[in-house]
Amino acid sequence: MNYWLVKSEPDTYSWDKLVQEKEAVWDGVRNYQARNNLKLMKKGDSVLFYHSNIGLAVVGIARVIKESFQDPTTKDERWVSVKLEPVKPLKRPVPLVEIKANPQLQHIHLVTHSRLSVQPLQKPDFDRIVAAGQSAK
DNA sequence: GCCAACGTTGGC
DNA sequence: GCCAACGTTGGC
Numbered sequence A: 001m002n003y004w005l006v007k008s009e010p011d012t013y014s015w016d017k018l019v020q021e022k023e024a025v026w027d028g029v030r031n032y033q034a035r036n037n038l039k040l041m042k043k044g045d046s047v048l049f050y051h052s053n054i055g056l057a058v059v060g061i062a063r064v065i066k067e068s069f070q071d072p073t074t075k076d077e078r079w080v081s082v083k084l085e086p087v088k089p090l091k092r093p094v095p096l097v098e099i100k101a102n103p104q105l106q107h108i109h110l111v112t113h114s115r116l117s118v119q120p121l122q123k124p125d126f127d128r129i130v131a132a133g134q135s136a137k
Numbered sequence B, C: 001g002c003c004a005a006c007g008t009t010g011g012c
Helices: A016-023 A034-038 A097-103 A123-134
Strands: A004-010 A022-026 A044-051 A057-070 A080-095 A118-121
Touching: A004 A057, A004 A123, A016 A022, A016 A044, A016 A057, A016 A080, A022 A057, A034 A080, A034 A118, A044 A123, A057 A123, A080 A097, A080 A123, A118 A123
Parallel strands: A004 A044
Antiparallel strands: A004 A118, A022 A080, A044 A057, A057 A080
């Protein structure tokens, strides 16, 4: 089981929309590093859902329900998509400022490499963020 | 809305 | 293969 974090601008595709639609084809990724991560996703992997630009917080947990396949939005074979479904929202969104303030989370891509839109997470870091999202702070 | 950081493109 | 120009992303 692997752990990931994906980013989306809520204006473009929000957590609420994922919940509403029950699943999402994660398409439109046009960055090699992010694409490589998509290819590594396995069915059942856990994915944190982060709102960029507006919100700036991790808002929910999703799950990979379909492994990488040709991105339906392009004929270009370089790009792939996966399918995600919502698992549950965090009780409380975990804001970026809080992650940046946590000494144990300084090394994650969200902090060091914020532009990467599909990022791997180590389990302990995934768990820390989820735990923060369950506690009222 | 600005701008820094980053990735990609294309001329040479 | 280098690097300048350009486009995009995302935090502030």
